Amino acid sequence: MQFALMIYHTPEEFDMRKNDYSDPHLGAWRAYYKALVEAGVYVGANALEVPETGTTVRLREGKRRVQDGPYADTKEQLAGFIILELPSVDAALEWAARCPGASRGAVEVRPLAPEAMRRGFTG
Amino acid sequence: MNGINQEDTQRAIERVARESYGRLVAYLSVHTHDLASAEDALSNALVSALNHWPKDGVPQNPEAWLLTAARHSLIDAIRHQQVVTAGEPTLQLLKESSTETTLSTHFPDERLKLLFVCAHPAIDPEMHTPLMLQTVLGLDAARIAQAFLIAPKTMGQRLFRAKTKIRSGGIPFEIPQERDLPERLDAVLEAIYAAFGIGWDDMAGADQRGRDLAEEALWLVRVLLQLMPGEAEVQGLLALMLHCEARRGERRDAKGRYVPLSEQDPKQWSLPLIEEAEHYLAEAFKHARVGRFQLEAAIQSVHAERARTGRTDWAAIVLFYEQLLRISPALGTRAGYAAAVAEANGPEVGLAVLESIDPEAVSHYQPYWAVRAHLLQKLGRTAEASDAYDRAIGLAEDPVVREFLLQKRG
Numbered sequence: 001m002q003f004a005l006m007i008y009h010t011p012e013e014f015d016m017r018k019n020d021y022s023d024p025h026l027g028a029w030r031a032y033y034k035a036l037v038e039a040g041v042y043v044g045a046n047a048l049e050v051p052e053t054g055t056t057v058r059l060r061e062g063k064r065r066v067q068d069g070p071y072a073d074t075k076e077q078l079a080g081f082i083i084l085e086l087p088s089v090d091a092a093l094e095w096a097a098r099c100p101g102a103s104r105g106a107v108e109v110r111p112l113a114p115e116a117m118r119r120g121f122t123g
Numbered sequence: 124m125n126g127i128n129q130e131d132t133q134r135a136i137e138r139v140a141r142e143s144y145g146r147l148v149a150y151l152s153v154h155t156h157d158l159a160s161a162e163d164a165l166s167n168a169l170v171s172a173l174n175h176w177p178k179d180g181v182p183q184n185p186e187a188w189l190l191t192a193a194r195h196s197l198i199d200a201i202r203h204q205q206v207v208t209a210g211e212p213t214l215q216l217l218k219e220s221s222t223e224t225t226l227s228t229h230f231p232d233e234r235l236k237l238l239f240v241c242a243h244p245a246i247d248p249e250m251h252t253p254l255m256l257q258t259v260l261g262l263d264a265a266r267i268a269q270a271f272l273i274a275p276k277t278m279g280q281r282l283f284r285a286k287t288k289i290r291s292g293g294i295p296f297e298i299p300q301e302r303d304l305p306e307r308l309d310a311v312l313e314a315i316y317a318a319f320g321i322g323w324d325d326m327a328g329a330d331q332r333g334r335d336l337a338e339e340a341l342w343l344v345r346v347l348l349q350l351m352p353g354e355a356e357v358q359g360l361l362a363l364m365l366h367c368e369a370r371r372g373e374r375r376d377a378k379g380r381y382v383p384l385s386e387q388d389p390k391q392w393s394l395p396l397i398e399e400a401e402h403y404l405a406e407a408f409k410h411a412r413v414g415r416f417q418l419e420a421a422i423q424s425v426h427a428e429r430a431r432t433g434r435t436d437w438a439a440i441v442l443f444y445e446q447l448l449r450i451s452p453a454l455g456t457r458a459g460y461a462a463a464v465a466e467a468n469g470p471e472v473g474l475a476v477l478e479s480i481d482p483e484a485v486s487h488y489q490p491y492w493a494v495r496a497h498l499l500q501k502l503g504r505t506a507e508a509s510d511a512y513d514r515a516i517g518l519a520e521d522p523v524v525r526e527f528l529l530q531k532r533g
Contacts, residue, residue, distance in 0.1 A: 027529050028516060035517025039486045093272050103522035 002043060002085055002112040003092040007101035009079035014050045028100040036084065041095065047080035076105050083112070132177045139185040140169055145259035145346070147190055149233035151197060153296045158258050158286045160200055161193075165261075168192035190230065234259060235350040236296045238343075242310035243294050250285045251314035257282055259346070260339055270318075270336050308351075312360050312416060315343045319364050325426060325440070326462045327383035327497055328528050329490035330519040337371070340364065358407035359417030365400035366423035369393040381527035389430035397427045418447040422459075437467035454480070458490045462497075470501040489518035493528065500531070508532075 009017075016025065036042040051070040058065040070077055079101070086092050089109065096107040112118065144165065151161035168189045182188040241254040253271060256262040268278035288294070299307040319340035320331065344361045351357050373387040404424055407417050422443045429435050444460040457480050465473020477495055485491040496511035512532035519525045 027532070028525055031513040031516035031529075033517070034513045038514060089277070090273065093274070097272055097520045098518060100522075100525070103525075 144261035328493035355410035362404035363420035369396035
């Protein structure tokens with residue numbers, strides 16, 4: 001079964017990314033990625049740009065509402081996600097604990113919706 | 124009632140709860156086999172204590188007071204059919220003992236039976252430690268969930284299922300017979316050790332994945348030793364934990380950085396804890412029944428010798444590991460053996476030992492990669508070492524260990 005590890009960063013973490021995203025920071029992420037691939041659990045992943053680059057769109061009463069910045073007004077913002085193929089949520093929590101994102105921000109673990117439902121989207 | 128007395132009462136309740144929790148749960152459940160009801164009854168009793176003691180003062184025998192209150196609560200629960208499986212004889216028994224006008228100060232200590240129930244082979248081994256922590260020490264599911272990296276709700280459900288199995292699965296509340304004792308005792312010791320969560324700190328950069336329950340585990344093993352004073356392996360486990368405990372503070376430097384065992388200053392280790400460990404290990408060896416925990420403690424004892432001699436006798440450690448491998452060929456033991464062999468006979472020999480382990484088994488096993496990286500680096504095989512470091516870093520949970528390994532990788 002597949003799980004999403006959603007990585008949330010603090011503003012400080014995003015700042016580091018903009019200014020000085022060098023080793024050992026990057027080294028930890030690279031090592032984590034390698035460990036995921038070698039363990040045969042990696043499905044896919046991607047990182048997002050910093051939250052200020054986001055734009056939020058809503059349609060309300062036929063009118064467009066466009067707003068600068070991310071949807072949620074919280075301190076910790078979504079920074080990226082990883083999709084893993086794992087036997088259980090226990091294993092997913094273990095990988096989340098190893099994720100370099102867990103020691104500063106937070107990592108939310110959530111199962112992907114059942115495949116039948118996802119196939120409903122994609123046809 | 125002034126604030127200071129309130130605080131005193133609060134502390135008195137906390138103390139009696141900690142010291143008596145397991146004794147009371149064990150005693151209340153030994154006939155009904157119903158741990159959940161016993162725990163509910165005891166928590167009602169503790170709430171009642173919080174209401175009454177500040178007004179009436181702490182009773183002379185707080186434990187007996189709690190037992191009486193819990194027993195009343197349990198009888199009420201049975202009367203209200205909340206406990207459907209408890210039969211009439213049980214109710215009768217509970218009633219009889221609760222109508223005694225003076226309650227004996229000394230009720231039998233049934234905690235040993237409870238420990239054997241928690242680690243019974245019919246219970247999922249993953250649940251042995253959580254059950255013990257809850258029923259003997261009174262830790263709540265949320266706290267246990269933290270330590271075991273499981274969602275609190277899930278831990279609550281698993282504990283509930285395990286207790287249902289104990290209640291209706293015919294698991295006997297008894298001390299196993301001589302014939303089964305070694306194996307059953309081993310399960311109890313394993314469960315306590317799992318709570319302790321510190322293993323092989325003779326391997327530089329091995330992630331401990333600490334359970335953060337060391338104090339609770341030490342309490343449990345001391346309870347067990349009190350109940351089984353003549354068991355060599357119980358003494359061995361206590362010695363092992365005390366040796367690890369003696370070095371706890373030195374695993375981090377003043378800046379919070381990871382310090383591997385080889386770089387720790389032995390003069391900073393806790394001498395009283397080492398002496399206590401040595402005492403129990405010597406007691407254990409008198410029985411001349413060597414076991415896994417005694418051997419692990421012996422390995423730690425050799426490390427502790429460095430405080431006195433200034434050197435580590437790696438050849439002795441290798442010998443203890445060889446005996447240990449015959450009893451328990453676990454991954455951790457094999458990786459530790461490889462690290463010790465490398466110190467005694469050179470990195471090449473150590474690496475050969477490491478490479479005899481099935482690669483499938485170690486794809487998620489961080490200590491293997493930490494040892495491998497260390498040995499490859501010593502052999503000057505830089506590219507391979509760097510790869511192995513990446514695996515060890517990627518599998519580490521503790522950011523402090525991760526940082527240490529990133530530094531070493533260079």
